[in-house]
Amino acid sequence: GQQVMQIPQYQHVQEGEDFTTYCNSSTTLSNIQWYKQRPGGHPVFLIQLVKSGEVKKQKRLTFQFGEAKKNSSLHITATQTTDVGTYFCACGGTSYGKLTFGQGTILTVHP
């Protein structure tokens, strides 16, 4: 089945620094979703990317889908303490809406 590798596993930043997490696959993906999980919380949907080369922005968050649809990234500009948590990518497009999740990137923001 489809697999996605997510790097880095951990990222510690000072408040105000930028942050990027990457999601890579050896196969072409139909689409990719990003979720955020706050400490002690549950995953919450952020966005879905479908088109080759697609770029979407949500305030300080920028999501990209690679031209070959084999990789994706999430970039946060000027991190804030509210950005702490684990960010997951998940690839879909399989039957019955099933998703395969990456291992996640745990973001810590130091004030």
Add this chain to the structure above:
Amino acid sequence: NAGVTQTPKFRVLKTGQSMTLLCAQDMNHEYMYWYRQDPGMGLRLIHYSVGEGTTAKGEVPDGYNVSRLKKQNFLLGLESAAPSQTSVYFCASGLGTSGRTDTQYFGPGTRLTVL
């Protein structure tokens, strides 16, 4: 709307005991999923259901059973708990729109410890 709810929130079992985790959703979603989350391993799909009365195996189904007798409920059972099943369990639901990937809506999770 409560969204997706899970009971219980926490549970401690002894090896060999059984238990059932309940997931309920009030969004009229067709698809429901059970995941387990372990450190460094992301979310792994245990079982899923594409409608009332249907269930199917996911990535890590061994040691678990499920039932979906009502559209709004999805039960996860552990017949004989093992320490390897210590984990956080999340239920999720999705609309079930044909031909595209659905957003999944997650419940708050159940933290299970098996001693």
